[in-house]
Amino acid sequence: MMSRLSLWVAALWWASLTTLGFLVVPLLFVHLPTPAMAGSMAAKLFTAQTWVSTVCALFLLLQTRSGGASAFEHRARAAMIFIVSGMLLTLLSEFAVAPRIVARENLRLWHSVGSLMYVLQWLCAAVTFGKLLPPRQTGQV
Template identity: 60%
Template sequence: MKSRLSIVLAALWWGSLTGLGFLVVPMLFTHLPSPAAAGAMAAKLFTAQTWLSIGCTMLLLLVLNKKEAPALSPSAQAAMKFIVTGLLLAVLVEFGVAPRIVSARANGGSLQLWHGLGSAMYLGQWLAAGWTLWSLSRVQPPQGY
């Protein structure tokens, strides 16, 4: 049961990052009348995505807790570091980079630098979520083989 729940959580995390970052936000910039309107909407969506990521990663950490599952599979052990990395990246983007993007936009600061850093960190979170999903969904051979 716990392995299925962990796969569902990892899939939700990775799928939401994929849908938002590679489909929804590019469509906003294509279809909304101005880049400013698209950017404002994208910022709200990225904030919602951050909270979804935090929820998925925290639940994954609870589900894969060694105290709860003493015989943690090697793939689940490997996934733990990527879950923590994704969680840290989500928090850093939301509370470290996003406010600087808003400030740079309002004050004429280095918007390109902060936007690039935020994009790189989002990509890192996407890779961490993907690796987590990949490692948790690996089929384990039956016992005794």
């Protein structure tokens, strides 16, 4: 049961990053009247995403510490480095990069750093999700 829940949590983490970063935020900049309004709303949404990502990663980390020897536990331990990396990236983005973007401090540099960190976090979530998937059975239709 916990392996299914963990898979759903990994899916939520990856899908929320995908939806926010690659759909919602770009639409804000297209449809809101000014880039300042879009940026302000995007900052609030990214803060919310920070907490979604952190909760998902913490839950998944707790699952990797169960100490069992099942196939799922082996897959979860293999994903641990990506879970930790994704969580560190989200926390660094929120508490080190975002304040500089909001303060408009060297905006081009910090926006680029933040975007890169977001894509790396997205990749960590995707790899985590992929590693938690059960292996495909060959020969079945």
